[in-house]
Amino acid sequence: MKEKEEDGDGDGDSEFELNAFQKDALNELGNIASCHAVTSLAEMTGVTIDIEVPTVDVVSIKDAEKLIEAEKMVAGIFVQIDGGFSGYLQVLFPERSAFHLVDILMGKTPGETKSIETEMEQSAVVEIGNMLASSFCDGIADFFHFSLMPSPPSFAFDMMGAMLENAIIAVVQAQETEHVILFRCDFQEETEKGIYGYILLFPQHDSLKKMLSMLEAEVRQDKSEMK
Amino acid sequence: MAAERFFNSELEDGVKKQYAGIGEMKIAHNPGLLMVMGIGSCIALALYDKYVKVGGMAHIMLPDSRGGRKAKKSCKFADEAVLILLEEMLRHDAKKMQIVAKIAGGASMFSVMDTLQIGEKNAAVVKEMLIEEGIKLVAEDVGGNYARSVILDTCTGEFTVKAKGGVKNL
Numbered sequence: 001m002k003e004k005e006e007d008g009d010g011d012g013d014s015e016f017e018l019n020a021f022q023k024d025a026l027n028e029l030g031n032i033a034s035c036h037a038v039t040s041l042a043e044m045t046g047v048t049i050d051i052e053v054p055t056v057d058v059v060s061i062k063d064a065e066k067l068i069e070a071e072k073m074v075a076g077i078f079v080q081i082d083g084g085f086s087g088y089l090q091v092l093f094p095e096r097s098a099f100h101l102v103d104i105l106m107g108k109t110p111g112e113t114k115s116i117e118t119e120m121e122q123s124a125v126v127e128i129g130n131m132l133a134s135s136f137c138d139g140i141a142d143f144f145h146f147s148l149m150p151s152p153p154s155f156a157f158d159m160m161g162a163m164l165e166n167a168i169i170a171v172v173q174a175q176e177t178e179h180v181i182l183f184r185c186d187f188q189e190e191t192e193k194g195i196y197g198y199i200l201l202f203p204q205h206d207s208l209k210k211m212l213s214m215l216e217a218e219v220r221q222d223k224s225e226m227k
Numbered sequence: 228m229a230a231e232r233f234f235n236s237e238l239e240d241g242v243k244k245q246y247a248g249i250g251e252m253k254i255a256h257n258p259g260l261l262m263v264m265g266i267g268s269c270i271a272l273a274l275y276d277k278y279v280k281v282g283g284m285a286h287i288m289l290p291d292s293r294g295g296r297k298a299k300k301s302c303k304f305a306d307e308a309v310l311i312l313l314e315e316m317l318r319h320d321a322k323k324m325q326i327v328a329k330i331a332g333g334a335s336m337f338s339v340m341d342t343l344q345i346g347e348k349n350a351a352v353v354k355e356m357l358i359e360e361g362i363k364l365v366a367e368d369v370g371g372n373y374a375r376s377v378i379l380d381t382c383t384g385e386f387t388v389k390a391k392g393g394v395k396n397l
Contacts, residue, residue, distance in 0.1 A: 062250050065248055154339040158373055158391060159264075159374035160265060161265020162336060162374030162375075165265070166337055169269075
């Protein structure tokens with residue numbers, strides 16, 4: 001039996017790596033932004049939310065789907081960001097968490113929502129997603145003192161792999177690249193009853209470079225002030 | 228490399244499963260399962276020769292390579308993927324006359340990205356290239372606004388498309 005694994009893929013003309021400092025800086029930025037986002041979620045729903053330390057990964061596009069469960073059903077939104085920084089942001093909730101959120105928002109008894117089909121149910125998820133997205137953006141914008149303009153959100157309830165793929169296509173379409181940078185922030189309800197979610201940010205490479213140089217400048221300034 | 232293999236392949240009933248990530252292709256002789264998981268506007272292109280029992284699957288992302296600036300061609304692009312996969316099939320003893328094609332994907336999931344019509348263009352370019360190469364397209368499940376997972380069984384040539392709405396065998 002002959003068998004061979006092939007990947008007909010033109011490797012790395014645009015290799016992109018982050019050094020330890022840059023990774024730390026981006027992690028911290030992710031932390032600030034997701035704290036912003038999750039605080040507003042807590043205010044809106046009245047549940048206490050825990051966030052995990054955000055991770056920043058540079059992944060090659062062919063491996064991107066290995067980071068997640070490609071077939072997992074998630075409900076969420078897709079937003080394009082422009083302004084001081086451009087890229088794409090997704091807020092995704094696994095099926096059951098999305099149902100739970102709809103219950104909370106629409107004042108139903110827990111467990112009542114079993115689908116996300118009606119316009120009301122969809123807009124509940126869109127509202128929460130959009131609020132998380134805009135406060136996440138606010139967090140970043142505040143930090144850098146520039147403004148960010150998120151596009152109106154568009155909704156989907158489908159396999160996670162396909163959601164991710166859309167953002168990857170958008171990034172690759174704009175800039176030919178073999179790698180995407182993925183900010184991933186997972187959060188969950190403190191009591192672990194029901195709400196889990198992911199915030200995924202896919203920056204354009206130019207924007208990321210700009211952001212990194214601004215971060216480095218900031219750190220240098222801090223150091224000189226300390227002296 | 229070991230980790231890579233662990234993710235790429237596992238066994239189901241003793242049959243080796245291989246996943247094609249974005250822009251990748253996989254080839255297998257019988258027995259084998261070739262899979263593309265969770266695609267939206269991407270296309271899963273399967274070529275199959277039922278006499279030699281060899282199948283190939285490509286996970287195509289964008290319609291065209293914009294002039295082929297790169298020296299190395301890639302399965303990421305619809306206009307190059309058909310040729311690359313076909314060549315690889317022939318290298319694995321398939322006969323061009325016996326090869327048939329099946330495709331799935333090309334959906335449009337988010338209204339933000341509708342203007343680009345990537346899914347639609349992907350499907351159109353793949354079909355065009357198949358015609359150009361004289362490969363018969365025997366089954367397709369394209370368009371819509373939902374995600375799909377696709378499996379090609381190299382034993383039977385069965386092309387299974389799973390989506391939110393259910394499972395289809397093409």
